[in-house]
Structures are given as C-alpha cells and as structure tokens.
Amino acid sequence: MGEAYPTVALLAFALVSTVAVELPLAFAFFGVRGWRALAVVALSQVATNPAVELLCISVHWRASLSLSDPAWPILLAAELVATGVEALLYRTASVTSHPWLMSCTLNLASFAVGLLLA
Numbered sequence: 001m002g003e004a005y006p007t008v009a010l011l012a013f014a015l016v017s018t019v020a021v022e023l024p025l026a027f028a029f030f031g032v033r034g035w036r037a038l039a040v041v042a043l044s045q046v047a048t049n050p051a052v053e054l055l056c057i058s059v060h061w062r063a064s065l066s067l068s069d070p071a072w073p074i075l076l077a078a079e080l081v082a083t084g085v086e087a088l089l090y091r092t093a094s095v096t097s098h099p100w101l102m103s104c105t106l107n108l109a110s111f112a113v114g115l116l117l118a
Helices: 004-030 035-058 072-092 099-117
Strands: none
Touching: 004 035, 004 099, 035 072, 072 099
16 A cells, blocks of 8 residues: 555646646747636646556656657557647547647657656
8 A cells, every 4th residue: 555655646747747747838938828727738747647647657667768668658558649639638528739849849859758757
C-alpha cells in the first residue's frame, strides 16, 4: 500500500506540470481567452494526462532518450492518442481555430519539459 502514495504524487506532479506548461502557451500563442476556453484546455489534460502517465509507469518507462528503449513505441502511441483526443475536445468546444496545431504544439512542449524534469 505504501507504493500507491509515490504513484499518486507522481501523477499529481505530472498533471500540474503539464497544465502549467500548456495553459500559458495556449493563451500566448493560440489566443485562448476566457475562463471557459482555459478550463477546456486544463480539463483536456485532466482527461488524458493520467492515462498516459499510468501507462508510462506500467511499462517502467524512465524518460530514457535512447530510442532502443522498448517502451518508446508504446509511449509514442499513447501521446498520439492523447494529442488526438485533446484536439477533438478543442475543436468541439471551439477553443481555437487551429485545434490540431495547438494540441500538437502543447503536447510537444509539455513532453519536452517532462523529459527535462525526469
């Protein structure tokens, strides 16, 4: 049972870090304005980030920059699915006129920051 607490802390840190990276970028570069639009961006992370992080934990991925790490294809697939889900949420909620570009940009940025923090 003691192992659950570090996992919860890791998930919380990953989510907070992701939102902290992605919200300002959505605001600054994609013109996302208003509490509703910003809430959609933040809640999109709540919908996708924990699943990606849990998958990373389950395959024991350790933010290795080595492409020989067998977890890379799994992580890449998870990130692509999350990017697609978020883009669809942005499009459905009319958050930006470029939902796919915004989703790709935000996910790339938060992924890069995640690698630096790992």
